[in-house]
Amino acid sequence: MKVNNYMALQFMSKSENEAFARITVAAFVSQLDPQVNELTDIKTVVSEAVTNSIIHGYENKPEGMISITAKIEEDTVYITVEDEGLGIENLDEAIQPLFTSKPELERSGMGFTIMENFMDEVEINSTLGKGTKVTMMKRIESKKALYN
Amino acid sequence: MSLHVQISNQGEALIVRLQGELDHHTSELLRTKMESAIEQENSNHIVLVLKDLSFMDSSGLGVILGRYKQITNRGGRMVVCNVNSSIYRLFEMSGLFKILTIEEDEEQALSSLGVVS
Numbered sequence: 001m002k003v004n005n006y007m008a009l010q011f012m013s014k015s016e017n018e019a020f021a022r023i024t025v026a027a028f029v030s031q032l033d034p035q036v037n038e039l040t041d042i043k044t045v046v047s048e049a050v051t052n053s054i055i056h057g058y059e060n061k062p063e064g065m066i067s068i069t070a071k072i073e074e075d076t077v078y079i080t081v082e083d084e085g086l087g088i089e090n091l092d093e094a095i096q097p098l099f100t101s102k103p104e105l106e107r108s109g110m111g112f113t114i115m116e117n118f119m120d121e122v123e124i125n126s127t128l129g130k131g132t133k134v135t136m137m138k139r140i141e142s143k144k145a146l147y148n
Numbered sequence: 149m150s151l152h153v154q155i156s157n158q159g160e161a162l163i164v165r166l167q168g169e170l171d172h173h174t175s176e177l178l179r180t181k182m183e184s185a186i187e188q189e190n191s192n193h194i195v196l197v198l199k200d201l202s203f204m205d206s207s208g209l210g211v212i213l214g215r216y217k218q219i220t221n222r223g224g225r226m227v228v229c230n231v232n233s234s235i236y237r238l239f240e241m242s243g244l245f246k247i248l249t250i251e252e253d254e255e256q257a258l259s260s261l262g263v264v265s
Contacts, residue, residue, distance in 0.1 A: 015173035022203075040203075040234045047205040051172040098242070106179065108209035110242050117241060 005031065005072040013054045013064035013083070021068060021081075022046040028070050029077050032140040041118035042077070042138065048111040049081035049134045055102065057085025057132055076139050084131040091126060153178055155185045159263040162191035163254065167200035172207040179211050183218065192224040195257045199230035208235075209242050216248060225249065227257040 007028050011017045022043040029042055050066060058064035064085055071078040088094050094101070095116070100109035115122045119136040126132040151174035152167040162185055170178065186194070194215060198204075216226045227249045231239065239245040251257040 015171075015176075018171050018173050019169060037234060043203060044205050044234075044238075047171050047203075047207075051205070051207060055172065106175075106210040106214040108206045108213060108242060110206040110209055110238070113241060114206055114238065 003071055003073055006069070007071075008067065008069045010065055010067045012062050013058040013060075013066055013085075014062045015051075015054055015060075017066070018047055018050050018054070021050045021066070025068060025070050025079060029072070029140075032072060032075065032077065033142055034140045035142055038138070038140055038142075042079070045115045045118050045136055046079065046081065048114050049136075052111050052134075053081065053083035053085060053132065055105065055107070056088070057083035059086065076137060079136045079138075080133060081136075082131065082133040087128040087130055088124070088126040088132055089128060091124060095124070150174060151177060153181050155181060157189055157191065158195075158258060160192040161195050161258060161261055161263045162186065162189055162193070163195045163197065163258075165197040165200070169203040170201055170208040170211070171203070171205050175207040175211040179214060182211075182215050186215070186218055186222075191219075192222070193261045193263070194219050194224070194226040195254060195261070196226065196228045197230055197254050197257075198228060198232070198235060199253075201232075201235065204235050204238065206238070206242075209238055209244060212248075213242075213244060225261060227251055227260055229253050229257040 025046045026039050026043045053066045067082045069080045095112040097113040098109040100107040119138045121137040123135045150168050154165040156163050219226050229251045251260055
């Protein structure tokens with residue numbers, strides 16, 4: 001399929017960058033003319049994935065780098081969020097609703113559940129000691145009619 | 149993007165009004181402010197007003213659940229009001245809407261707690 005547009009960004013693992021990341025991706029996706037709730041979904045999942053990288057991947061060490069790419073193909077947006085952090089030891093456990101490895105930090109354990117609910121497809125690749133990459137896909141409703 | 153937290157007292161209730169975006173970055177601030185207000189003011193109940201909250205993610209769920217536990221451990225109650233549809237969806241997904249009392253607005257929240265506004 002033809003790639004209509006693509007962007008990549010990289011930033012330090014600092015919590016200040018969570019808002020920067022979700023707003024930037026939302027601005028990029030805006031060219032598909034999504035509905036407000038679709039844009040909120042995308043902001044939320046980017047926020048979840050970036051927060052996971054900061055808290056779990058890098059355990060709040062700002063030296064780590066987080067990379068995001070976003071790609072538009074017709075009516076569909078593909079987003080990747082990647083870190084080179086610790087990796088996830090038990091992925092089956094990590095994706096369970098309400099599971100958190102850091103309850104002392106008042107984490108809700110809902111990050112992956114939200115990503116899976118708000119996006120059409122979510123894939124998580126993680127290697128211990130190497131890092132984690134989350135790939136997500138969502139079809140923008142308002143654009144569907146144009147391509148069907 | 150930031151979060152503005154306004155805390156005031158009305159009778160036995162601590163009214164917490166949030167404006168802006170509640171994520172991992174800003175949830176630390178909210179946690180600290182609310183924790184100390186609950187201890188200092190000796191409040192029985194919390195009314196959390198989300199009217200001007202434009203964004204929230206799962207970090208928000210975590211800090212709300214934490215304060216819910218804090219106030220219920222003291223025998224108090226927590227009421228959340230002005231919940232928009234996207235935040236309500238997060239409450240639903242996490243099951244939080246089953247334990248939190250959700251009211252339309254601040255006035256109804258206070259009257260549900262028996263606090264005269």
